[in-house]
Amino acid sequence: MVERCLGCAACAAVCPKDALTISGGKPEFGPECDDCGICAKVCPTGAIEDEGE
Amino acid sequence: MEFDVVVVGAGPAGSVAAWAAAEAGCDVLVLERKAEVGVPKQCAEGISAHGLEHAGIEPQDEWIATEISRALIYAPNGKEFEVPGDGYVLERRVFDKWLVVRAVEAGAEVKLLARARRALVDDGRVVGVEYEGVDGVHEVRARVTIAADGIESRIGRTAGLVPPLKPTEICTCAQYEMIGVDVEEDATHFFVDAEFFPGGYFWIFPKGEGRANVGVGIRGSESEPGDALKVLNRALEDHELISEAVAEAVPVEVNVGGVPVCGPVGRTYGDGILVVGDAARQVNPVTGGGLHTSLVCGRIAGEVAAEAIEEDDTSATFLKQYQDQWKEEFGRMFKYTLKASKILSEMSNEELNALAEALDREDILRLVKGEGVVKVAKKVIARKPSLLKYAKHLMK
Ligand SMILES: Cc1cc2nc3c(=O)[nH]c(=O)nc-3n(C[C@H](O)[C@H](O)[C@H](O)COP(=O)(O)OP(=O)(O)OC[C@H]3O[C@@H](n4cnc5c(N)ncnc54)[C@H](O)[C@@H]3O)c2cc1C
Ligand code: SF4
Ligand code: SF4
Numbered sequence A: 001m002v003e004r005c006l007g008c009a010a011c012a013a014v015c016p017k018d019a020l021t022i023s024g025g026k027p028e029f030g031p032e033c034d035d036c037g038i039c040a041k042v043c044p045t046g047a048i049e050d051e052g053e
Numbered sequence B: 001m002e003f004d005v006v007v008v009g010a011g012p013a014g015s016v017a018a019w020a021a022a023e024a025g026c027d028v029l030v031l032e033r034k035a036e037v038g039v040p041k042q043c044a045e046g047i048s049a050h051g052l053e054h055a056g057i058e059p060q061d062e063w064i065a066t067e068i069s070r071a072l073i074y075a076p077n078g079k080e081f082e083v084p085g086d087g088y089v090l091e092r093r094v095f096d097k098w099l100v101v102r103a104v105e106a107g108a109e110v111k112l113l114a115r116a117r118r119a120l121v122d123d124g125r126v127v128g129v130e131y132e133g134v135d136g137v138h139e140v141r142a143r144v145t146i147a148a149d150g151i152e153s154r155i156g157r158t159a160g161l162v163p164p165l166k167p168t169e170i171c172t173c174a175q176y177e178m179i180g181v182d183v184e185e186d187a188t189h190f191f192v193d194a195e196f197f198p199g200g201y202f203w204i205f206p207k208g209e210g211r212a213n214v215g216v217g218i219r220g221s222e223s224e225p226g227d228a229l230k231v232l233n234r235a236l237e238d239h240e241l242i243s244e245a246v247a248e249a250v251p252v253e254v255n256v257g258g259v260p261v262c263g264p265v266g267r268t269y270g271d272g273i274l275v276v277g278d279a280a281r282q283v284n285p286v287t288g289g290g291l292h293t294s295l296v297c298g299r300i301a302g303e304v305a306a307e308a309i310e311e312d313d314t315s316a317t318f319l320k321q322y323q324d325q326w327k328e329e330f331g332r333m334f335k336y337t338l339k340a341s342k343i344l345s346e347m348s349n350e351e352l353n354a355l356a357e358a359l360d361r362e363d364i365l366r367l368v369k370g371e372g373v374v375k376v377a378k379k380v381i382a383r384k385p386s387l388l389k390y391a392k393h394l395m396k
Helices: A010-014 A038-042 A047-052 B012-023 B049-054 B092-105 B154-158 B227-238 B240-245 B291-310 B316-346 B349-358 B361-369 B373-383 B385-395
Strands: A020-023 A026-029 B002-008 B028-031 B046-048 B064-074 B080-090 B109-111 B115-122 B125-133 B136-147 B170-179 B187-191 B201-208 B211-219 B250-260 B273-275
Touching (some): A038 A047, B002 B012, B002 B125, B012 B136, B028 B092, B046 B049, B049 B080, B080 B187, B080 B361, B092 B109, B136 B154, B136 B291, B187 B240, B211 B227, B211 B250, B227 B240, B273 B291, B273 B316, B316 B361, B316 B373, B349 B373, B373 B385
Parallel strands (some): B002 B028, B002 B136, B064 B187
Antiparallel strands (some): B046 B080, B170 B250, B187 B201
16 A cells, blocks of 8 residues: 555644644544544545555 | 744744744744655645735745736636736745745754644743654743644644634645646636535646646545545546646646635734744635735744743733734735635535626635625625625625
């Protein structure tokens, strides 16, 4: 699978739980994440869809 | 470590703020998490000539890719509008670096690969930030913290000033920089289509000699994972006008990003802190343009921070001047463009076509700038009574 996260932080900007941070150009999920899926929805490349699989 | 001002983020907003504060004699530190300022670019790179001038920045050959004299807007039915206006398509990787160099020359210090993790809050006042650098986690104390940390705004958030964006409040964007694009190069091109590009639009911004930024933004609420890139690819294949323009074109870069389209946050200042640029959602919600506003608001933030330090009063009461000043410049624009953006994002293609019939190019210019909007709304009602419900929103 190609690396699809380009570090744009759109995902982190919408996370209602503040559970996502961009570190090393990639999203890092914290323990507060409740799997609501909002971050994946706005990801331009579908990178978060991959993470969940 | 202790500074007068710590700026988080070396985008346009942060660099200009650091430049202004350092020029006024402050000890300034800029923290930037990336390895290279301006890279990767997350921008279509368009700015009006007025925007640059308003920010007091003299155009430089090294970061201007092309000069633009008009915008062409295409309605879903292909009807084309020409909106005159001088502008530029920039080379942001050069522009952003040029700006940070201005800050450094004025005396600011810059740390790369330095990611701010949270605002340090002491008894309700922001006293600096905690950041992670290549050599571990550090605290840096500052009398004023400027959160210029882009759409994510970890610092604005941990200071309690910036709420998360709702999916309706963000446009998710994907773009190729392409070579071999066949469009008129003295114009920026905007394609509107509620079915193809829900809650957003498609753009082609020429950079000269067939090079162009070719991209799309759609509303987060209308998007499923990866849609921005999928819609971009689909439009290149299937959209009548776009597919023609890129028939021979080849991508040399993929760019992605989010654009806040909710209008500025309610409070862009607090005790010891200012929030500026995308972090403060200071973006024109109709065009998604944030360069003009970031540059002007960044300068104001840097100047007010310096005055606060000079006066030895970095309380919210003093720093509120920043908000008063940027509202003076952009308050009206945000008020009307926010309404216009909401309306446009709700319209069907039929309604957009009807609107295109009712408007002339002067009207469009007014809507984009948020000037004389009520006049435009009245005209729309007179010509297309079916659009009454939308026009009414504009006049409120
Ligand atoms: C696809 C796309 C196309 C666009 N096209 C245009 C256009 O044509 N014209 C226009 O005017 N605007 C456009 N915009 C908007 C424009 O790019 C932004 O409004 C502008 O870059 C905002 O500047 P800024 O300095 O506020 O934020 P940014 O440019 O995002 O800079 C923020 C900086 O902060 C850094 N940062 C973030 N968090 C941290 C942290 N915790 N610690 C340290 N550093 C941090 C980031 O790495 C970044 O360098 C576009 C946006 C997108 C996504
Ligand atoms: S996961 Fe998607 S939205 Fe998040 S930073 Fe990566 S590309 Fe951007
Ligand atoms: S799934 Fe929801 S809570 Fe978890 S990181 Fe994404 S947006 Fe945040």
